[in-house]
Amino acid sequence: MxxxxxxxxxxxxxxxxxxxxxxxxxxxxxxxxxxxxxxxxxxxxxxxxxxxxxxxxxxxxxxxxxxxxxxxxxxxxxxxxxxxxxxxxxxxxxxxxxxxxxxxxxxxxxxxxxxxxxxxxxxxxxxxxxxxxxxxxxxxxxxxxxxxxxxxxxxxxxxxxxxxxxxxxxxxxxxxxxxxxxxxxxxxxxxxxxxxxxxAADFSDHGYLSKYRPDLFAFPTASGDHATGDGLLLATSLQKPAALLDIEKIQVHPTGFVDPKSPMAKTKFLAAEALRGAGAILINGSGERFVNELERRDVVSGKMHEVIKAGEAPIRLILNEESSAALKTHCDFYLAKGLMKRYDSGEEFAIEAKLPLENLRNTFGSHTMYGEGKATDPLGKTYFDNSWYSVEKPVLVAEITPVLHYTxxxxxxxxxxxxxxxxxxxxxxxxxxxxxxxxxxxxxxxxxxxxxxxxxxxxxxxxxxxxx
Ligand SMILES: Cc1cc2nc3c(=O)[nH]c(=O)nc-3n(C[C@H](O)[C@H](O)[C@H](O)COP(=O)(O)OP(=O)(O)OC[C@H]3O[C@@H](n4cnc5c(N)ncnc54)[C@H](O)[C@@H]3O)c2cc1C
The missing domain is CATH 3.50.50.60 (FAD/NAD(P)-binding domain)
Known part of the structure; x- marks a missing residue:
């Protein structure tokens, strides 16, 4: 050289x-x-x-x-x-x-x-x-x-x-x-x-998504529109083409924000996984947890699909004051964009969302007990940060949906x-x-x-x- x-x-x-x-x-x-x-x-x-x-x-x-x-x-x-x-x-x-x-x-x-x-x-x-x-x-x-x-x-x-x-x-x-x-x-x-x-944004008719994962074609994406697999095409169009590996393996991220202003938008903002790391919990439309929030992404997305299929959506991500304080810059941004909403209490949220307050009280109460080590989470969560939830205390809430994320x-x-x-x-x-x-x-x-x-x-x- x-x-x-x-x-x-x-x-x-x-x-x-x-x-x-x-x-x-x-x-x-x-x-x-x-x-x-x-x-x-x-x-x-x-x-x-x-x-x-x-x-x-x-x-x-x-x-x-x-x-x-x-x-x-x-x-x-x-x-x-x-x-x-x-x-x-x-x-x-x-x-x-x-x-x-x-x-x-x-x-x-x-x-x-x-x-x-x-x-x-x-x-x-x-x-x-x-x-x-x-x-x-x-x-x-x-x-x-x-x-x-x-x-x-x-x-x-x-x-x-x-x-x-x-x-x-x-x-x-x-x-x-x-x-x-x-x-x-x-x-x-x-x-x-x-x-x-x-x-993860290759929505062209004969592109990688339609060819290898037609089942995911209708999903929204968190990727920018540049993510169309150009490099794959360049490398496989040679006299001696490059090999591709695992081309059908696509990560569906559990937490894309459903923007209330444009709920059907194909491109969605991502709710950072760090929110769940800081203590955020996921609930179904009845106010119940359904998954260990710190499971792998494929597992959490899979459980969300079960909830959606069972007609138990919308799925929401909830943060207490401590977990939102741990990611203040993120949450301020999501609030300013209208992707998240702050309620003065869990009760106020339950009334607006028309979900049974008793369910939310139970969900919050048991999550707090698991975090304090007084009971074992049947969903398998063992690592707890900011686990103390109460329907009397303020919460931040966002509706979420799985999104194409990473290929x-x-x-x-x-x-x-x-x-x-x-x-x-x-x-x-x-x-x-x-x-x-x-x-x-x-x-x-x-x-x-x-x-x-x-x-x-x-x-x-x-x-x-x-x-x-
Ligand atoms: C919303 C979101 C949040 C994420 N959060 C995290 C996270 O917290 N942690 C983490 O590890 N990962 C995260 N990821 C994944 C991670 O950001 C990406 O996988 C990673 O940044 C990819 O980096 P890259 O340089 O390979 O590609 P990119 O950063 O996507 O850059 C590719 C560049 O190539 C250019 N390009 C494409 N085709 C051509 C062409 N034909 N000619 C010239 N230029 C071209 C594009 O314009 C682009 O600038 C996130 C992804 C998304 C979408």
Whole structure:
């Protein structure tokens, strides 16, 4: 490879940004193309946080964690088809990824919460706004600084949609063709990193959702409209196509907000899983809990479907004062958007929602007892934060529904982020990172592990591509 190789990064979400910075750190030049007018992708929306095992923040909070424990939780969540090399890459590099973010970009990740399927609290966020915004804005700012201060090191092109990868006679990837408002252009490079995100908004007639999961086609999504699986198409349209893994595996997130102003909207805001981590409970239309709120996402979504099918909707998410205070910035935002409503008491809510007050009183009373250890939750919840609920006290309430959220399927890579063909052979010059890759989470992705996947595999891709 050239002395100062040029790395072409497709996609400016957290994976593409992490890859770009790492490639720069390893001496490369970077060209970053993104089809949208603004960088950030779905990464900017992420609201719960990023996972890390054995981090400085965990140690400060007295949380005992290990790479092995994180590995085990991820493997259990992934199910029988789990791929050890990818899980090992994700979990073993997690603490390093967080240190990179906090030291190199001064991102605050000092708070740690526990999301569904994790044995211990390990999802990190800061005290300010949404963690996805905090991370992407810091990485974008620094990239722009390098672009303006160091001649020819970085070129960022927004509104530039990549439509084809360029191959030489041997099948090596040597660049990409993109289009923008002015026309079509070729961009040559020594290596290409695909970081185009997932396909949870691919509602085209012959797209990935309609082809692989027609049963989910009618669902709303929490993804931005860029998430149409472009990277998958680019990588599978080669002379020797990339292999795809787990393409039918799509995560349905339990808590999309039903906006009272537009209840049928196809794109929905996501109610962060951190709300449940901080003590929020879920109730059916009769005011009864029906699931351990801290179960894995696939389990919670599955139980919600049973409730909906049984005609026991609407499903609501409820927070007491303590749990809403723990996520004040989030809740202030949801309240301002009209997605959540505050009631002076649970009783006031029960009257407005026309649900039996006695049921709500029982639900709140028993949840409080489980939290105090005076009884065992028959639904299996064992970790309690802010568990004290009373119908006499204020509550925040939102109606929620399952939404398409994250696509587990994607391009097959090895633990060096090299794209593999159907024989498992690396395609020369081609790397991939972030949600566009498949095989890491298989059956179910743990909350907080996608931002981590973007940073870990983005950094691996940036380093491998720049160093070879
Ligand atoms: C509402 C919401 C909340 C979430 N919260 C969390 C959370 O708290 N924790 C967590 O771990 N995960 C969370 N996730 C998931 C996580 O945010 C994403 O999976 C992750 O950010 C994906 O990062 P990425 O860089 O791979 O893709 P993205 O951030 O989606 O970026 C992909 C980029 O590629 C560009 N692109 C696409 N196609 C092309 C093309 N043809 N040419 C050029 N550019 C292209 C897009 O415009 C986009 O900018 C959340 C997701 C959503 C939707």
């Amino acid at each position: 050239a002395n100062q190789p040029t790395i072409l990064v497709i996609g400016g979400g957290l994976a593409g940004l992490s890859a770009s910075h790492t490639a720069l750190d390893h001496g490369a030049r970077v060209v970053l193309l993104d089809k949208k007018p603004n960088l950030g992708g779905n990464s900017v929306k992420a609201s719960s946080g990023i996972n890390g095992a054995n981090t400085e923040a965990q140690k400060k909070h007295g949380i005992s964690d290990s790479v092995q424990l994180f590995y085990n939780d991820t493997e259990t969540s992934a199910g029988t088809l789990s791929r050890p090399n990818l899980i090992q890459a994700l979990t073993a590099n997690s603490a390093g990824a967080l240190t990179w973010l906090t030291t190199q970009f001064k991102i605050d990740l000092s708070l740690v919460s526990r999301l569904g399927g994790h044995s211990v609290p390990r999802t990190h966020r800061g005290t300010g706004g949404a963690p996805g915004w905090a991370m992407t804005s810091a990485l974008i700012k620094k990239l722009q600084e390098v672009e303006s201060s160091q001649f020819n090191r970085v070129r960022v092109r927004q509104g530039a949609k990549v439509i084809r990868l360029l191959e030489d006679g041997s099948g090596k990837i040597v660049g990409a063709e993109y289009e923008n408002e002015e026309g079509r252009y070729e961009e040559r490079a020594d290596a290409v990193i695909i970081a185009t995100g997932g396909y 587990m399927g994607g391009i097959s890579v090895d633990s060096s982020a090299r794209v593999l063909d159907s024989q498992g052979v690396p395609i020369s010059g081609l790397y991939a990172a972030g949600e566009v890759i498949g095989g890491v989470h298989v059956r179910n992705r743990l909350g907080g592990s996608s931002l981590l996947e973007a940073v870990v595999f983005g950094r691996i891709a940036g380093e491998t591509a720049a160093s070879l």
